Amino acid sequence: MLKTRIITALILAPIAIGGIFFLPPLGFALFTGLIIAIGAWEWANMAGLTSQAARFGYAAVVAAVLYLLYQPLAWVNWVALVWWGICLLLVRSYPKGTDWWSPVPVRALMGVLVLVPAWVGLNQLRNGDVEFGRLDNNLLVILYVFCIVWVADIGAYFAGRAFGKAKLAPQVSPGKSWAGVWGGLAAVAALATLCSLAAEATLMEGSLLVIASLLTGAISVLGDLLESMLKRHRGIKDSSQLLPGHGGIMDRIDSLTAAIPVFALLVGLLGWLRAGVA
DSSP: OHHHHHHHHHHHHHHHHHHHHSSOHHHHHHHHHHHHHHHHHHHHHHHTOOSHHHHHHHHHHHHHHHHHTOSOOHHHHHHHHHHHHHHHHHHHHTTTTHHHHOSHHHHHHHHHHHHHHHHHHHHHHHHSOBOBTTBOOHHHHHHHHHHHHHHHHHHHHHHHHHHOOSEEETTTEEEEEHHHHHHHHHHHHHHHHHHHHHTTOOHHHHHHHHHHHHHHHHHHHHHHHHHHHHHHHHTOSSSOSSBTTTBOHHHHHHHHHHHHHHHHHHHHHTTSBOSSOO
């Protein structure tokens, strides 16, 4: 299994790096849109659409929505913020409250609310005019929000292994603990502080970056938990088997779907993203 995971990662890493960091804006939009469409194909199964025709149809609908929203639309990020607030209530109450969201159309709509804002926020970060300290490269900002999620995961893993007795959401994801959450957020705070120093940001800018990063890191946990809840309800382990040893696309981007639109909203409100958020 480990060998399979490593081989898959070695194949996918250059594709992902090239698609995200070396394509022009339109190519970036198309590449990330393809990833979101594949995620939609997987989400369709979690929603209860089991036939391939229905799953591809759902992915096509999501792709059409992406096409219609390829422009600066700040309200999409606000919708995402409200949605993830609702998700917090859903995850905390599980398995209670499943009656109203278990119907297939509702779960399908949930997928739209997860996937579409992530793509919109990502493209806002890619196309916007980002200014923070002496850092004005929007591709570095995209890398930064990815690092928030990765660092939070790493910090949560080690803190959870060392101190993880109190479970975060045992009915949804038994392996996650409160110690993991706090460890992950501590790692995110350290990342934000280091990046502020590297960017020669002011004390105020650095403090705001730490706060924005902590909020983003906290929200990213919900992305993981929501997908785990949907998979548990559906009775499946992985979103798909597209990535040998890694599960599916959604298993790799679940935390990012929550983190990206919230981060885009926050940096826009702080005045660091001047295009597409006003």
